Amino acid sequence: MRTLLGPRSGERILELGPGTGYYTGTIAQAVEPNGTVYAVDVQQAMAEHLQARTRQQGHRNVEPIRGDGQRLPHPDDSFDGAHLVLVLGEIPDQERAFNELERVLKPGGRLVVGESLPDPHFVTLKMLRRRAERQGLQFENHIGTRVGYFARFTVPPSAE
């Protein structure tokens, strides 16, 4: 995930659905010292758990936020990158979530989506591409197999 996302020092990264924070620490470390991971989860309990876990790991650059990926509380062009792993299938309106991700990412911003079986909400790469591309995200590449993969998209550079 980190390889595909390519987080760099100083960047602002959005993590959607961090859960207990399996991926959060490694990205927080990559963007140190001045970058920040904004971790949005619908469950307040996850945000609280994440706060405690990342503090314990020594990361001071993670902001857990209770929120919904279908209505992100951030202005346009806020982030250099975003990622969501085993989250997409839990979101009722996935196209709306991609629309939001496209909105909050800067032109040229990267998005990595991870999915794997046996997650009961597994989304195939084909479905993922269809939903993301409809919202203007550009598929770049993926690693893995049909039953477990990470896929990378980008927001096309602004036409202006």
Ligand SMILES: C[S@@+](CC[C@H](N)C(=O)[O-])C[C@H]1O[C@@H](n2cnc3c(N)ncnc32)[C@H](O)[C@@H]1O
């Ligand atoms: C299966 S867990 C995955 C956690 C983590 N990404 C991982 O791979 O270990 C899914 C997480 O997505 C969150 N989630 C589900 N729907 C969401 C939504 N609409 N907006 C934000 N987070 C959501 C859940 O609360 C849960 O923490």
